[in-house]
Amino acid sequence: MNCFYHSAVPAIGLCKHCQRGLCPECAAVVDDVLACQNRHEDEVHKLEVLTARNILQSERVRSVYMKNFSFYGLVGIAFVGFGWWQLDWLGLQALLFMALGVFLLYAAIANYLEGRKYK
Numbered sequence: 474m475n476c477f478y479h480s481a482v483p484a485i486g487l488c489k490h491c492q493r494g495l496c497p498e499c500a501a502v503v504d505d506v507l508a509c510q511n512r513h514e515d516e517v518h519k520l521e522v523l524t525a526r527n528i529l530q531s532e533r534v535r536s537v538y539m540k541n542f543s544f545y546g547l548v549g550i551a552f553v554g555f556g557w558w559q560l561d562w563l564g565l566q567a568l569l570f571m572a573l574g575v576f577l578l579y580a581a582i583a584n585y586l587e588g589r590k591y592k
C-alpha cells in the first residue's frame with residue numbers, strides 16, 4: 474500500500490480517523506497512533522481521549538461493584554454468624570438476622586457478577 478497523498482511513496486501506517494495510508498512525511502503521531510498531518514490530528518486526538526475516558530469509566534464502575542461486594546459480603550457473613558451464634562438465646566429474632574445476612578450475601582454475589590462485566 475502506498476501513501477494516499479503521494480501515490481509513489483510506500484505507506485508506513487494508517488490514519489486512525491480516515492484509514493488512509495500515510496508515508497513518513499504525511500504521518501503525524503498523536504497519542505501513540507498515526508494521523509494525517511495537518512488534516513486529522515485533532516480528530517484522532519479526540520478519538521483517543523474518548524477511548525481513554527471509556528476505559529477509565531469502566532474501571533471506576535468495576536471498583537464500585539467490587540467495593541459493594543466486599544462490604545455486603547462481610548456484613549452478610551457477620552449477620553449470619555451472629556444469628557447462628559445467638560440462635561439458642563434469641564430464637565426467631567436470630568433467624569431474622571440470618572435471613573438478613575443471606576440477603577446481603579445474595580446482594581454481594583449480584584454485585585460481584587455485575588462487576589465482572591466491566592473487565
Ligand SMILES: [Zn+2]
Pocket residue numbers: 476477478479482495496497498499
Ligand atoms: Zn505522503
Ligand SMILES: [Zn+2]
Pocket residue numbers: 488489490491492493508509512513
Ligand atoms: Zn486522516
